[in-house]
Amino acid sequence: MVTWHTQSFRELAAPVADVLGARTAKDLEKLRIHTVGDLLRHLPRRYLSGTELTDLATLEAGDHVAVMAKVSSTKIVNGGRNRPSRLEVSLTDGRGYLAVTFFGREHLVEYWQRELAKGVRGIFVGKVGRFREQLQLTHPEFVMLNASGAIVGSSEKKQLIATMSRSAALVGMYPATAKLPTWKVAECCRLGLATLSGADDPWPDWVLDAADVMPLADAFAAVHQPRSLAEAHAGTQRLLFDEAFATQLTMAYRRADASTHTAIPRRATAGGLLTALDARLPFTLTDGQRVVSDTLFAELDRARPMQRLLQGEVGSGKTVVALRAMLAVVDAGGQCALLAPTEVLAHQHHATIRALMGDLAGGRLLGSPDVATDVVLITGSTPAAAKREALLRAASGEAGIVIGTHALLHEAVQFADLAFVVIDEQHRFGVEQRGVLTDKATARPHVLVLTATPIPRSVAMTIFGDLDVSTLDELPAGRQPVGTVVVDAALRPAWVDRAWQRVAEEVAQGRQAFVVVPRIKSSDEGIGVVDLAAELSAVQLAGLRVGMLHGQLPNDSKDATMAAFVAGELDVLVATTVIEVGVDVPNATMMVICDAERFGISQLHQLRGRIGRGGHPGVCLLISSALADDVVNERLQAVAATSDGFELAELDLIQRREGDVLGADQSGARSSLRLLSVLAHADVITQAKAIAAEAVERDPERTTPGFVDAVQSIEMLAAGDWLELS
Known part of the structure; x- marks a missing residue:
């Protein structure tokens, strides 16, 4: 049971169903509105003064809109026997035009034509469609305005907007849905506003003075019932500050809390596991890897726990840097845990680390070096006998490195001396879950967070504000370039056939290929992994060894398929995004991504990073039937134009906003950033x-x-984001 200490937080946390009823609350979920606070932070896109016309050039097909425009012309088209008549209306903003169509019996159509007299202004609400290459509204709700801007008529919706107009000089146009047009959203906000007592502000007066913002109750009134645009702007500034301040306050307390804890210094020593690993690495460390490693060694040797984020391009060598730090800790007598968000990634980390270490990961096996340590894996699907053995080795201290999924958070997992925690893809875990693992240590462990998703500085400051940040921005020697081409499946279907020919040619040269599909089963939206793998095996890639991998397969089947692909026993792997991060197959040189418009920019960049990891250049084909959409085309062409993950991350952030980039929208969870753009x-x-x-x-x-x-x-x-994503 959550206990709130201020009346304002308590009132804003109330379920919106308590105010508006279950049916309306269900409809509001499509707008990411669950509480009264969500509702009151659902702000108008714009405000209408009764004289300002909408710029019709800004409309896009598929949008739910409320536009103010003048009637340019009307025309009745009789439907004939047993067919409805229609009224064709042309609206204008003085520059462009928008078609509006109404269907009905003859007397209704004539009534609408009388209401929609030429030159009269009105507000029209509906979904923008496209007919014969022209944008149009079909049967929109509408209200007409007289010469002074007052609402004409007395229907429920007209009454509501009239009420709004009397109580404020501006009418807010809200983001809406088919079931909840803008005036219904406005009424919901009015009812939500009425539930606030306005008795207390959550921030002390000195905070309001320092930020130069108005009281919270005044801010909500200002954005939903403004008397002027300046007042609406001032109210919005207060709500923006609240989002930023709550996040930054949380980060500041985390930093303060971390500074009060002590850790056991873990000094790297010569002649141990780290020295042995460095002597056998098959490549030379980059300057960036050495610099970051030195930073980690210095922080591990402090009596204050490390709290660091290591970000880097796909294939920049973060795993090697993390492994060197872990071995330094093992040399100093401590244990390490590596927490991965998925079983596929946990298994891949386990295989990669054991491959790099060789017999150094042999533990006490006969013939292993004296400095060797156990490297064990614990996941939810680990067989019972193997899990018991791994748990014993972790608890006894024989396992210097314990790798796993959130199964590591289970109370049965214990350590002899947990000194260092490495977390891969931090935004897939909540702070509370990270705390569960670090609480397994007798002293506060050092923490290193890894992410292969380049994070713009603005996001790092907001979301990872409790962590110091290091960046690996150069690729290790030997990484090959990956050429990326966008394939328009709608206009050039022959190019799709050529893509499969290109895969066969790559395999003929002894290489391997990934085929990535956004869904497991076929639907109206497109083909799925199961059907595509069968089709490729039988037709386009007949004769090749084609495997299939997706998240619903049994774990032993997934492991066997991935192992076969790594070993070169499969030529082509058709998969979902389970291969997005961590998978390392140097012989894979080609990737075909189907329905590429279904993926975000950073995700496409991640996927592309699975190829070109060996001695041959890579080829990535982005197949899409949606390139007529300018946003989709811009996104895919941007990925094709550059391999700079940080540049792509900035564009991703602009196009998809922070919640999507960090996983909240994709998971269905609510982001704390409703209004704020970092x-x-x-x-x-x-x-x-x-x-x-x-x-x-x-x-x-x-x-x-x-x-x-x-x-x-x-x-x-x-915590909610983590629960959804796990």
């Missing part, structure tokens, strides 16, 4: 970070009720 609002974030630092100085014990609630709300959302 690119557009860097100044707000910077201001909030400074005020948050002062807040921790003033209240290090976290006794301010609003501060307690803010941190609790952020941690709850973080």
Whole structure:
């Protein structure tokens, strides 16, 4: 049971169903609205003053819109016997035109034509469609305005907008759905606003003064019932600050908490596992790997726990850097845990580390070097006997490195001396889950977070603000370039046939190929892995050894398929994104990504990073039938144009917003960033970070009720994201 310490947080955390009823609450879920706070932070896209016309050039097919425009012309087309008549209306903003069509019996059509007199302004709400290459609204809801901007008529929707117009000088146009047009969303917000007592503000007066923002209750009124655009802007600024401040306050308390803990220094020693590994590495470390390694060794030797994020391009060698740090810790007498988000990635880490270490991972086996240590794997599907053995070796300290999924968080997993925790893809785990693992140590362990998703500095500051950041931005010697080509399956279907021929040619040269599909089973949206693998085996790639891999296969089947592909026993692997990270097959030189528009920019870059890891250049083909969509085309062409993951990450952030990039929207979970854009609002974030630092100085014990609630709300959302993604 959550306990809120301030009335404002308690009121905003109330389920929206308590205010609006279960049916409306269900409809609001499509707008990511679950609580009263979500509802009141669902702000209008724009405000209409009764005189300002909508720029019709900004409309796009598929949008639910509310437009204000003038009637340019009307025309009745009689339907004939037993067929409805239709009214064809042309709207204008003075520059362009938008078609509107109504269907109905003759008397209704004539009534609509009288209401929609030429030159009269109105608000039209509906979904933008496309007919004969022209945008149009079909049967939109509408209200007409007289010369002074007042609503004409007395229907329910007209009454509502009239009420809004009387209580404020502006009418808000909200993001809406088919079931919830803008005026219904406005009514929901009005009812939500009425539930707030306005009795207390969650922040102390000194915070409001430092941020120069209005009280919270005033801010909600200002954005939903503004008397002017300036007032609406001021209200929005307060809500933006709240999002930034809650996040930065959480990060500041995490940093303060970390600084109070002590760790056991783990100094790297010569002549141990680290020295032995370096002597047998089949490649030369890059300058970046050496610099980051030196940083890690220095922090591991401190009495304060390391809290560091290591980000780097796909294939930049993060695993080797992490392994060298882990071996330094083992040399110093400690144990290490490597936490991976999926079983495929956990198995891949286990195989890669054991391959790099060779007999150094032999533990106490006969013939192993004296310095050798056990490297064990624990996942949810590990057979019972193997799991018992791995648990014993972890608890006894014989296993210097324990690799696993969130199964490592189970209370049965114990360590003799857990000194170092490495977490791969941090945004797939919540802070609470990270804490479960670190709490298994007798002293606070050092923590290193890895991510192969390049993170723009603005995101790192907001989401990973409790971690120091290191970056590997150069690829190891020997990595081959990967050429990327976009294939338009709709306009050039012959190119798709050529893609499969190209795969066969690559295999004929002794290489291997990945084929990536966004879904397991075929649907109206496209073919799935199962059907495509069967089709390729029988037709396009007949005679080749084609394997299939997806998340619903039994674990032993997945392991066997992946092992066969790594060993060269399969020519082509048709898979979902289970191969997105961590999979290392140097002989794989080609990748075909089907329905590429279904993937984000960073995900495409991740997938592409699975090829070109050996001695031959790679080829990646992005197949899409949706290139007529300008946004899709821009996204795919951007991936084809550059291999710079950081440049692509910035574009990804612009196109998909922060929640998508970090996984929240993809998981269905709610992001704490509803309004804030870490690119557009860097100044707000910077201001909030400074005020948050002062807040921790003033209240290090976290006794301010609003501060307690803010941190609790952020941690709850973080835990929710992890639960959805795990």
